[in-house]
Amino acid sequence: MPSSIVIGTQWGDEGKGKIIDILASQAEVVVRSQGGNNAGHTVVNNGETYKLHLIPSGILYPDTLCLIGAGVVLDPKSFLEELNMLREKNISAENLRIDPRAHIVMPWHIVLDGLSEEFRGNSDIGTTKRGIGPTYMDKYERCGIRMYDLVHPEIFREKALATGKLKNKIIKEVYGGKEIDLDTVIDEYIAYGKQLAEFVDDVSVLTYDAYKAGKNIMFEGAQATLLDIDFGTYPYVTSSHPLSGGVCIGTGVGPKMIDRIIGVAKAYTTRVGKGPFPTELDDETGETIRNVGGEFGTTTGRPRRTGWFDAVIVRHSVRVNGLDGIALNKLDTLSNLGDLKICTGYKMPDSTIIRNFPPTLEGLEGCQPIYETVPGFSDDISSCRTYDELPQACKDYIKRVEELCECPVAMVGVGPDRSQIIIRD
Numbered sequence: 001m002p003s004s005i006v007i008g009t010q011w012g013d014e015g016k017g018k019i020i021d022i023l024a025s026q027a028e029v030v031v032r033s034q035g036g037n038n039a040g041h042t043v044v045n046n047g048e049t050y051k052l053h054l055i056p057s058g059i060l061y062p063d064t065l066c067l068i069g070a071g072v073v074l075d076p077k078s079f080l081e082e083l084n085m086l087r088e089k090n091i092s093a094e095n096l097r098i099d100p101r102a103h104i105v106m107p108w109h110i111v112l113d114g115l116s117e118e119f120r121g122n123s124d125i126g127t128t129k130r131g132i133g134p135t136y137m138d139k140y141e142r143c144g145i146r147m148y149d150l151v152h153p154e155i156f157r158e159k160a161l162a163t164g165k166l167k168n169k170i171i172k173e174v175y176g177g178k179e180i181d182l183d184t185v186i187d188e189y190i191a192y193g194k195q196l197a198e199f200v201d202d203v204s205v206l207t208y209d210a211y212k213a214g215k216n217i218m219f220e221g222a223q224a225t226l227l228d229i230d231f232g233t234y235p236y237v238t239s240s241h242p243l244s245g246g247v248c249i250g251t252g253v254g255p256k257m258i259d260r261i262i263g264v265a266k267a268y269t270t271r272v273g274k275g276p277f278p279t280e281l282d283d284e285t286g287e288t289i290r291n292v293g294g295e296f297g298t299t300t301g302r303p304r305r306t307g308w309f310d311a312v313i314v315r316h317s318v319r320v321n322g323l324d325g326i327a328l329n330k331l332d333t334l335s336n337l338g339d340l341k342i343c344t345g346y347k348m349p350d351s352t353i354i355r356n357f358p359p360t361l362e363g364l365e366g367c368q369p370i371y372e373t374v375p376g377f378s379d380d381i382s383s384c385r386t387y388d389e390l391p392q393a394c395k396d397y398i399k400r401v402e403e404l405c406e407c408p409v410a411m412v413g414v415g416p417d418r419s420q421i422i423i424r425d
Contacts, residue, residue: 002259003217005244006327008224009263009317011233011271013297013304015329016264017041019411020057020220021418023262027218029210030058031203033250034071034240035222036105036135037078038128040297043418048089054079055086055096056220062092065210067203070101071240071250073135076150076192078105098196099203099252100148106160107185108167109134115175125236126273136239138163150193151200160186204252211257219247219258225317233361236275244321262410263323265314267331267397270295270304276361278369279307279343293333294416308371310343311404316357318407325410328401331394332381332414340376340397343369344404374400382415387422 004023008014021043024030037053043060050060054074058064068074083093109131116134117124127133138144143163149156164182171177210217223242226232231243240246244261248254268289271277281289286306289295295304317323334340345355346367358364377393384390390398390412398409412422 003211003219003257004260004262005219005221005247005258007221007244007261007263007317007321007323008242009265009314009321009323009326010224010269010310011226012039012224013270013272013295014224014264014266015413016220017043017052017057018329018413018416018418018421019262019264019327020218021060022421023218024056024058024064024220025061025418026216027058027064028215029065029067029207029217030056031067031069031207031217031219031247031251032056032072033069033219033221033247034242035238036073036130036132037075038130038132038238039222041220047417050086050089053082055082055093058218059086059091059093059096062095064095065206066096067206067251068096068098068102069203069251070099071246072099073103073105073132073139074098074147075105075130076189076196078130080192080195093199096199097201097203097206098147098199100146100151100200102147103135103139103144104147104150104189105131105135106145106164106189108164108171108180109138111171111177111180112167112175115171115177119175124274126275133239147196147200150189151197153190153193156190156193157186160189207251207253208257211253219251221247221250225263225321226313228320231316231320233275233364235361236273260324261322262325262327263314263317263321263407264327264329265309265317266293266329267309267334268293269307269310269313271307272297272302272304276364276367277305277307278312278346278364278367279310279341280305281307285337288337289333293330308341308343308369309401310369311401312343312346312355312357314401314405314407315355318405323407326401326405326407327411327413328398328409329413331397331412332420334376334397335380336376336378338376339373341371341373342400342404344372345370372400382420384414385422387412387424390422
């Protein structure tokens, strides 16, 4: 049975949740490898909508083993709220496991996230202020608190007190903020640890054993390629590696264990937060795409910026992730927009034409999109279930995306429900 990675190819919010849910229904193991509750998957299953931020999508299937890897930073309060929401819907968490190496988001991380954004002023990054970046900072400074620590009260108390004193000093003396009551926080989080202890297990070993047993494994990540800390639009990025390579690091498996890499893209482009966006539509068409496509953040509710499909971006994702296929979502949103545009390259300020995504923010800021216009369609394609049922204009659009991105389109999304998918491969 194959092991698959599902990757976002743009700036996130590509509809990975639906693709992940479809593959999760076929998987025996679903593994989350990085990120935290600063991202979310919206899954529509049997008419019920689930907003998942930390718990793998396989949780909707009672026989599926759901694993949260060492690369994830976990907010225990948020995790337990999500867990309780699922239990209220009679979703079992019996097969859920968390790696003891996963780092814990503490209250001071959230406070520092907000204070640092405020300190940056107009140069803020636009984070969700959920403490993700500061948690990863502590991880690499080697003063972080891990899941193992959380479920061992005496170890946790000692580490939290030592780290908390330092963080309070920074909060008060650097930012002028209000200190955190460490005793209250420690008692609160020890209680969380008692509730989470039953879920702790070595995810690297569990994943490897499942692979050796020939089980179907799906790796899901948060965010997307252009939010990668190294290969994204730095500094407007997340603090981890949403690339396919990050799955191996965040889970503790070797690259030879991966059989298939699927990149999810919208049939247009969206972005949340600040940073350059070459194909952005700050007009009526962009507003129509936003409203018809429901482009509002799963985690924050923020309106997403919208624009035409950017083949330069997705081709970049094909290369850095080694994609085997693209799942092209929300094609139905483009209906009744008239002629459609696809960005095929960028024009630099000196009139140089480039086809590859610039490696720096400064290079991207000066880029103007080079568009190719293709015929649009007015058909309602939401009920199409085979490729042949699509109007010719849709087929031509898909074909052009394949040519420009140098990767086959394996799946086509024509609506929000998991049934509204055309599987070509």
